[in-house]
Amino acid sequence: MLMRFAYLAVSQAFAALRLLPMGDREKDVEILALRHQLSVLHRQLGDERPRFRAEDRAFLAALLSGLPRQTLRQLRLLVSPDTVLRWHRDLLRGRHARASARRCPGRPRTVVSVRRLVLRLARENPSWGYRRIHGELAVLGIWVAPSTVWELLKAEGIDPAPQRSSVTWADFLRSQAEAILAMDFIETVTLTGERQYVLAVIHHASRRIRIVGTTAHPTHAWVTQAVRNLLMDLEDAGQLATVRFLIRDRDAKYPALMDQILQGSGIATVLTGVQVPRMNAVMERWVRTLRAELLDRTLIWNEAHLRRVLRIYERHYNQHRPHRTLVGAAPLRALPGRLEPRQVEHLDIRRRDRLGGVLHEYRHAA
Structure with a gap:
């Protein structure tokens, strides 16, 4: 815009030089001719307003602002005198704003x-x-x-x-994962039509699963003994001192004595809301995995057969199956070191079938 304004000012300055040798009569004739041309343009434009570029406004404002308002009203212009004066005010305001910006740059942006x-x-x-x-x-x-x-x-x-600052349930589970166990019953049916109940526990941090027991009759005495066995297993694994919470639902199969036994070992029972399985989401997700990978693909003959397949699946899940939360590691097996490109070219991978091919495990050949 500045370059266009400079070009316009220089060209008009040369036009003013052309007027110097002209007499008053020639100037009056040219003024009348220009006024008539403006009348023709007004007639052609009608109600349409002429369009001025920024440099046109600046030049007219600088040229005409020194004239009195009454003189401006007598001139035949494409715009009103008030518009010319407004252009002049805008021109001065923009100049002052640019000067202020140069004097006061403000604070620099944060890194x-x-x-x-x-x-x-x-x-x-x-x-x-x-x-x-x-x-x-x-x-x-x-x-x-x-x-x-x-x-x-x-x-x-x-x-x-x-x-x-309000802590959500998900934030609580993530922050206390090392101290949380989750428990649930899983139901399945054998080929003879007998209903079996599987009691399982998962550790939130390591995702290690423990099949506590299976039975066709989950009495309070059976559940109480299963919880005692769980506490002994945790003590043998050195985890009893770190576990502080056990999440379970409000199933009537859990006796009140169970909570007292857990409390004696420093473990508080956390009950989920009524019909809110998402409060025990980690356990519910494992139940879905168990059904999809084992129970829905295996014919269970009886309780003894169920215990056997669950024992094999528990070992497979804890020692081999990769877990997304653990970045590909298994609960009881860390990821091996990364192979070099030359080692990848000569891989010899062997498959090992478990449960008649229901589960596949892949390992390097010895």
Whole structure:
């Protein structure tokens, strides 16, 4: 726009030089001719308003602003005198705004890495307000104003700390996974039509599954003894000291004595809501896996056969089956080291079938 305005001003300056040798009569004739041409243009345009570019407005404002308003009203212009004066005010306002911007550049933008750190601290610590985050940044040697932290959180739509500090059920499960067991009954039917009940427990952090027992009659005495066996197994594995919660539903098969036994070992029973299976989602997801990979693909003859296949599947699940939550590792088996490209070219992978081919396990040849 500035270059176009300069070109327009220079060209009009040369046009003014052309007027110097002209007499008053020639100038009056040219003025009358130009006024008549404007009348023709007004007649052709009608109600349509002429379009002026930015440099046209600037040039006319600079040229005509010095004339009195009464003189402007007598001139035959395509726009009203008030419009010309408004253009002049806008021109001066823009110049002052640019001068102010040069004098007051404002605060520099916050470094991107600091912005990311502020958002990370707010996300990982829901109870921290902007002043607490500001203090943590100061401990790290990062100096920003508290108002800057507040503005960053507001710009990202992050609520103030009192509205973020409430802990959801999912957050509780993730933060306490090492201390949580989940329990549930699974029902299945043998070929003879007998209903069997499988009691299983899963550890949230390691995803290790334990088949506590199977029975056709889950009496309170049987469940109580199964829980005692579970506690002994946890003590032998060195996990009893770390477990603090056991999640289960409100099934009537669980006796009140069971909760007392668990409480004596420092384990609190957490009951799920009525018809809210998502509160025990980890266990419910394992039940679905058990049905899809074993029970729906196997003909169960009797209780003894059920115990055998469950024992094999428990070993397969804990020692071989990869788990997405564990990034491909199994609950009781860590991932091996990554193979080199030359080793991948000469792989010899053997398949081992379990339960008559229902389960497949792949290993390197010895």
